[in-house]
Amino acid sequence: MPRPRYRSRSLRRIQKKTPGGKTKQIYKKRKPKTHKCAECGAELKGIPRLSPAKAKNSPKTKKRPERPYGGFLCSKCAREKLKKEARLEHESTH
Numbered sequence: 001m002p003r004p005r006y007r008s009r010s011l012r013r014i015q016k017k018t019p020g021g022k023t024k025q026i027y028k029k030r031k032p033k034t035h036k037c038a039e040c041g042a043e044l045k046g047i048p049r050l051s052p053a054k055a056k057n058s059p060k061t062k063k064r065p066e067r068p069y070g071g072f073l074c075s076k077c078a079r080e081k082l083k084k085e086a087r088l089e090h091e092s093t094h
């Protein structure tokens with residue numbers, strides 16, 4: 001029976017080979033889920049799957065693409081949204 005703290009299923013169980021050739025079970029924290037596009041739900045690229053504690057200490061530029069709606073919409077949706085915005089602006093000025 002593993003130690004009480006390792007009985008939790010919130011930890012991943014990994015089979016790892018030791019240098020001696022035996023396989024040993026090790027316990028690792030699960031990775032957080034990927035960030036999703038707010039419009040279409042697609043996986044967002046360029047965003048690391050960091051735990052909140054790690055995300056806190058890493059620079060903002062490493063956590064999302066540096067463009068309007070970066071880290072919120074995927075590139076396709078952002079492009080469409082920007083086009084729509086530009087057209088709306090154009091209509092209101094004329």
Ligand SMILES: [Zn+2]
Pocket residue numbers: 037038039040041042073074075076077078
């Ligand atoms: Zn999208």
